[in-house]
Amino acid sequence: MTRRRSATLRDVATSAGVSRTTASYILNGRADEMRISSSTVAKVQAAVADLGYRPNRSARSLRTQRTATVGLISDQIAGEQYGSSMLTGASLAARELDHLVVMGESGGDPDLERLLIEEMLERDVDGVVYATRTARAVRLPLGLRGVRSVLLNCEAPAERLASVVPDDEGGGRAAAAVLLAAGVQDVVVVGQDPTLEATAGPRRMAGIRAELATRGIEVAHHVACDWSVPEGFEATRRWLAGGGRAAGLICMNDRLAMGAYQALAEAGLSVPEDVSVVSFDGSSLADWLRPAVTSVELPFAELGALAVRRLLDPDDRGGVVSVPMAVRHGGSVRR
Amino acid sequence: MTRRRSATLRDVATSAGVSRTTASYILNGRADEMRISSSTVAKVQAAVADLGYRPNRSARSLRTQRTATVGLISDQIAGEQYGSSMLTGASLAARELDHLVVMGESGGDPDLERLLIEEMLERDVDGVVYATRTARAVRLPLGLRGVRSVLLNCEAPAERLASVVPDDEGGGRAAAAVLLAAGVQDVVVVGQDPTLEATAGPRRMAGIRAELATRGIEVAHHVACDWSVPEGFEATRRWLAGGGRAAGLICMNDRLAMGAYQALAEAGLSVPEDVSVVSFDGSSLADWLRPAVTSVELPFAELGALAVRRLLDPDDRGGVVSVPMAVRHGGSVRR
DNA sequence: ACCACATGCTGAATCGTGTCAGCAGAATGC
DNA sequence: GCATTCTGCTGACACGATTCAGCATGTGGT
Numbered sequence: 001m002t003r004r005r006s007a008t009l010r011d012v013a014t015s016a017g018v019s020r021t022t023a024s025y026i027l028n029g030r031a032d033e034m035r036i037s038s039s040t041v042a043k044v045q046a047a048v049a050d051l052g053y054r055p056n057r058s059a060r061s062l063r064t065q066r067t068a069t070v071g072l073i074s075d076q077i078a079g080e081q082y083g084s085s086m087l088t089g090a091s092l093a094a095r096e097l098d099h100l101v102v103m104g105e106s107g108g109d110p111d112l113e114r115l116l117i118e119e120m121l122e123r124d125v126d127g128v129v130y131a132t133r134t135a136r137a138v139r140l141p142l143g144l145r146g147v148r149s150v151l152l153n154c155e156a157p158a159e160r161l162a163s164v165v166p167d168d169e170g171g172g173r174a175a176a177a178v179l180l181a182a183g184v185q186d187v188v189v190v191g192q193d194p195t196l197e198a199t200a201g202p203r204r205m206a207g208i209r210a211e212l213a214t215r216g217i218e219v220a221h222h223v224a225c226d227w228s229v230p231e232g233f234e235a236t237r238r239w240l241a242g243g244g245r246a247a248g249l250i251c252m253n254d255r256l257a258m259g260a261y262q263a264l265a266e267a268g269l270s271v272p273e274d275v276s277v278v279s280f281d282g283s284s285l286a287d288w289l290r291p292a293v294t295s296v297e298l299p300f301a302e303l304g305a306l307a308v309r310r311l312l313d314p315d316d317r318g319g320v321v322s323v324p325m326a327v328r329h330g331g332s333v334r335r
Numbered sequence: 336m337t338r339r340r341s342a343t344l345r346d347v348a349t350s351a352g353v354s355r356t357t358a359s360y361i362l363n364g365r366a367d368e369m370r371i372s373s374s375t376v377a378k379v380q381a382a383v384a385d386l387g388y389r390p391n392r393s394a395r396s397l398r399t400q401r402t403a404t405v406g407l408i409s410d411q412i413a414g415e416q417y418g419s420s421m422l423t424g425a426s427l428a429a430r431e432l433d434h435l436v437v438m439g440e441s442g443g444d445p446d447l448e449r450l451l452i453e454e455m456l457e458r459d460v461d462g463v464v465y466a467t468r469t470a471r472a473v474r475l476p477l478g479l480r481g482v483r484s485v486l487l488n489c490e491a492p493a494e495r496l497a498s499v500v501p502d503d504e505g506g507g508r509a510a511a512a513v514l515l516a517a518g519v520q521d522v523v524v525v526g527q528d529p530t531l532e533a534t535a536g537p538r539r540m541a542g543i544r545a546e547l548a549t550r551g552i553e554v555a556h557h558v559a560c561d562w563s564v565p566e567g568f569e570a571t572r573r574w575l576a577g578g579g580r581a582a583g584l585i586c587m588n589d590r591l592a593m594g595a596y597q598a599l600a601e602a603g604l605s606v607p608e609d610v611s612v613v614s615f616d617g618s619s620l621a622d623w624l625r626p627a628v629t630s631v632e633l634p635f636a637e638l639g640a641l642a643v644r645r646l647l648d649p650d651d652r653g654g655v656v657s658v659p660m661a662v663r664h665g666g667s668v669r670r
Numbered sequence: 671a672c673c674a675c676a677t678g679c680t681g682a683a684t685c686g687t688g689t690c691a692g693c694a695g696a697a698t699g700c
Numbered sequence: 701g702c703a704t705t706c707t708g709c710t711g712a713c714a715c716g717a718t719t720c721a722g723c724a725t726g727t728g729g730t
Contacts, residue, residue, distance in 0.1 A: 008716055019680045024718060035677055057458045058396035059716035062685045067393065069437070069458070079423035079636065081416055081619065088414035091440045095447070100454050102404070103438045105426045112430070119435050123392045123404070229623035255623065262625055265600075284416065285620070288564035288590065290597055301414065343686055354710045359688060370707055394686035397715045677726075684718085690711105697706070 007051035016040075016047035023047075027055070061124055068099050070311055071120035073113065074131040074152075078105045082283040082300060083133050086152060089304030090129060097312050099126065110141075117143035127311040130154070131304075135165055136197040152307040155199070155320055162318045164307045168200050171296040171325035172207020175250050175278045178294060180215060182333050184248035184276055187212060190236060190260055191252030192224040201252060204280060208250060220246055227252055232259020240267045247334075251279035254286045257293045257332075272334040282328045292330030299323050342386035351375075351382040358382075362390070396459055405429055405646055406437050406455035408448065409466040409487075413440045417618040417635060418468050421487060424639030425464060432647050434461065445476075452478035462646040465489070466639075470500055471532040487642040490534065490655055497653045499642045503535050506631040506660035507542020510585050510613045513629060515550060517668050519583035519611055522547060525571060525595055526587030527559040536587060539615060543585060555581055562587055567594025575602045582669075586614035589621045592628045592667075607669040617663045627665030634658050 013023040018040060025034045026044045047053070061067045072090055077083040087103070094101045102125055104116035120128060121143070128144055131152035138154045140161060151163035179187055189208065193201030209219060221244060225235035232255060240263060251257040257279035264275055271277050271291060279286065282297025302323055310316045348358040353375060360369045361379045382388070396402045407425055412418040422438070429436045437460055439451035455463060456478070463479055466487035473489045475496060486498035514522055524543065528536030544554060556579060560570035567590060575598060586592040592614035599610060606612050606626060614621065617632025637658055645651045 009718095010716080020717080021680055021682095021719075022678085025679095028718080034679080037678065040678080054453070054457050056397070056716050058393050058402065059685090060718075061393035062391070062397055062687090062716080063718045065685085067458075072438075078413075078426060079420035084419040084422070085414035087419070087422070087438065088440050088442075091413060091438055092442075095439070095451065095454075098454075100451075100458065101438050103407075103422065103426055103436050104430070105423050107423075107427075116430065116435075118389070119430075119433075122389050123402075123435065233625070258623055288593055290568070344688095345686080355687085356689080356710055356712095357708085360709095363688080365689095369709080372708065375708080391686050394715090395688075397686080397717085398688045400715085672730090674729085675727085678724095680723080681721090683720085686715105688714085690713090692712105693708105693710080695707085697704100699704075700702100 006056075007053045008056065009053070011051055012044065012047045012053050015051060016043040018044060065124060066126050067124045069102055069123065069125050070094055070099050070308060071102050071104065071117075071125040071128040072131060072152075073104045073106065073116050073120070073128060074133070075106055075108045075113075076133040077131055078103065080133050082281060082298065083153070085300035086131060086304035086307075089301035089306075090152075090308045091304075092301075093305035093308040094312075097309070099308075099312065101308075113141060114143055117141060121147065129304075129307045129311055131307070134198055135168065135200040136195070137199060138197070148311065150307045150311045153303060160318060162310050162316055163320045164303050164310065165199070165320060165322055166298050166303065167322035167324050168203035169207040169210075170322070171280060172204035172209075173211040174207075174325065174327050175204070175280065175296050176208045176211035178278050178327060178333055179248040179250070179276060180211065180217075182248075182276055182335060184334075185217065186220045186246045187217070187248040187250060188221045188223060188239075188244070188246040189219055189250045189252070190223040190225070190232060191227050191256045192222065193252075194226050200280075204252065225256075227256055229255045229259045229262075232256035233262045234259075236260045236263035237266065240264070240269075247276060249275055249277045251277065251293075254279050254281040254283045254293060254295055257295070258285060258289060261289055261293075271332050276333040278333060280325075282326075286328065286330060289330075289332075291332050293332045294330045295328050296325045297328050299325060341391075342388045343391065344388070346386055347379065347382045347388050350386060351378040353379060400459060401461050402459045403434050404437055404458065404460050405434050405643060406439065406452075406460040406463040407466060407487075408439045408441065408451050408455070408463060409468070410441055410443045410448075411468040412466055413438065415468050416620075417616060417633065418488070420635035421466060421639035421642075424636035424641075425487075425643045426639075427636075428640035428643040429647075432644070434643070434647065436643075448476060449478055452476060456482065464639075464642045464646055466642070469533055470503065470535040471530070472534060473532070483646065485642045485646045488638060495653060497645050497651055498655045499638050499645065500534070500655060500657055501633050501638065502657035502659050503538035504542040504545075505657070506615060507539035507544075508546040509542075509660065509662050510539070510615065510631050511543045511546035513613050513662060513668055514583040514585070514611060515546065515552075517583075517611055517670060519669075520552065521555045521581045522552070522583040522585060523556045523558060523574075523579070523581040524554055524585045524587070525558040525560070525567060526562050526591045527557065528587075529561050535615075539587065560591075562591055564590045564594045564597075567591035568597045569594070571595045571598035572601065575599070575604075582611060584610055584612045586612065586628075589614050589616040589618045589628060589630055592630070593620060593624060596624055596628075606667050611668040613668060615660075617661075621663065621665060624665075624667075626667050628667045629665045630663050631660045632663050634660060
């Protein structure tokens with residue numbers, strides 16, 4: 001950091017011929033309140049521009065206890081395929097509110113998580129966003145008790161905290177609605193949540209059921225498997241081999257859709273002529289498949305941005321906010 | 336941040352019955368140097384533990400001009416498919432060196448980039464990692480002149496800066512070597528860099544040529560297209576339709592491999608029986624294809640970690656460091 | 671002529687730490 | 701026995717900002 005020592009407030013004050021106090025008031029927008037004449041204001045502003053003055057944040061933080069910095073702590077989202085857009089959203093929203101994001105990835109290790117939280121609090125972050133890769137129920141880490149924080153992509157049902165999650169139930173309804181609109185009458189769902197805490201699966205399922213129920217239809221079959229490409233392939237293949245057929249397939253994510261595509265192709269079934277497919281995520285993977293999968297988008301960037309905005313909004317009343325999931329149309333649904 | 340005001344150094348000193356100075360020396364590991372008796376050290380340490388003392392970083396930074404914080408500024412890596420692991424690597428390496436990462440994503444907008452750099456410097460980061468999504472030549476932003484910094488996944492040839500990049504040429508040799516070992520004699524390359532600044536393509540190409548040359552072989556054909564799934568599909572299809580055939584295909588990344596797979600399947604050619612395929616990236620996409628593609632891995636996490644380590648290593652002499660790319664074997668090469 | 675009040679600014683304390691210079695007292699050298 | 705060195709600590713200033721309390725000066729009312 002060999003950088004010319006930058007100008008301080010004292011330099012500005014001297015150069016403008018006023019006291020540090022006056023310069024400080026002007027720079028903090030309290031000129032009117034303090035009845036400072038416009039000519040003085042102009043002199044100070046000229047000095048600021050002239051010297052290229054930039055306030056020293058450490059000094060300011062020492063006085064004000066605020067750092068214009070937010071912490072973002074996550075289990076896996078930084079190195080994750082799609083979820084990492086949450087970081088982009090958070091970073092941009094922070095920037096708009098004149099903050100920067102301090103990032104820490106715990107890899108799911110509670111000790112590392114505790115350490116990272118400690119480090120962030122030592123640095124006086126103005127708040128912490130606690131994010132998870134998969135939507136699920138969590139308990140707020142002890143280190144964050146009493147700290148201003150917002151949960152991102154997760155909820156702590158017991159604790160009535162501010163939390164931002166995708167509207168998976170609405171997404172489920174939208175997915176089913178796409179198939180219904182295409183005249184599909186028998187719907188099979190591929191993918192089942194592996195863990196108890198995960199919320200995405202059950203909610204999407206509830207949405208699907210609710211939407212189908214409006215036409216008096218039930219889910220024809222549920223192909224149970226983890227949410228990965230090979231599992232999707234194997235499970236779908238087994239189901240097809242057992243004589244399973246359906247006009248509509250809803251895959252719990254795009255990777256499952258990829259696996260299902262592979263199994264369908266192997267069985268000589270084509271999309272969308274023989275089977276219409278809808279999935280969740282709206283990842284680029286959905287676009288890469290042929291035909292592109294119609295997918296209900298996880299609004300990751302928006303989730304990240306909203307979490308930061310709520311964190312920095314002093315009027316936020318807490319509670320869970322669900323962000324709608326939009327349908328991104330591909331060519332995987334018969335028309 | 337409603338958190339009980341934590342203990343200060345003064346509290347520790349009072350509680351231990353020594354001066355602030357003494358306590359400070361002990362906490363900074365200068366007890367021996369300052370010839371402080373072990374009994375005094377013990378008293379202070381007890382007080383620290385007792386009060387749960389944590390130093391105030393803002394105050395310390397104000398004095399020392401160091402924040403135990405590094406900036407990471409990037410164009411697109413936060414929301415990127417594979418590159419975001421660079422963030423994970425950087426975050427972990429920083430943590431190991433008792434630092435935190437302040438992140439900023441510019442989206443390629445030079446104005447935003449300048450703003451982010453300004454904000455980071457105001458916050459006195461101990462250095463800045465400047466990262467790009469795709470390996471390429473860059474010019475160091477003006478705001479980073481004179482600032483301790485390391486380039487990540489990019490180089491500034493004119494400026495002799497510390498820089499960490501993948502060894503694309505070595506990767507190219509490795510890719511070709513895999514095919515040669517499988518007895519492949521005619522190799523076609525898919526994918527051509529779209530921009531002048533991009534370094535990955537030319538270097539991989541050079542490596543491929545060099546390795547093939549050891550057997551007196553030349554690249555049989557170069558299928559020119561951008562590095563995306565649909566481009567890979569279309570370009571490969573056109574090439575096949577024009578009668579193109581080869582025993583070995585090297586795709587410049589995994590997305591191109593996916594596109595090539597689609598075209599090969601459409602042409603009734605199977606992998607690896609008819610065509611052996613090798614690609615670059617080592618992304619999860621490579622695993623998802625059937626058969627999984629043998630792919631030369633981009634060591635993103637390692638790149639990110641190394642960039643941070645070099646940034647914080649006062650003895651680092653600058654210059655470009657290339658990180659080797661390992662081959663991740665799938666089932667896409669005939670044996 | 672005197673008080674009250676508004677106007678436009680400033681002095682000085684404060685946030686919590688790091689570190690230079692120095693100061694007693696004990697030990698050592700000759 | 702006195703100068704010197706070592707031991708073990710402390711006082712005070714600095715870092716760069718924010719902010720409370722107060723101080724001249726002008727202005728209007730009676």
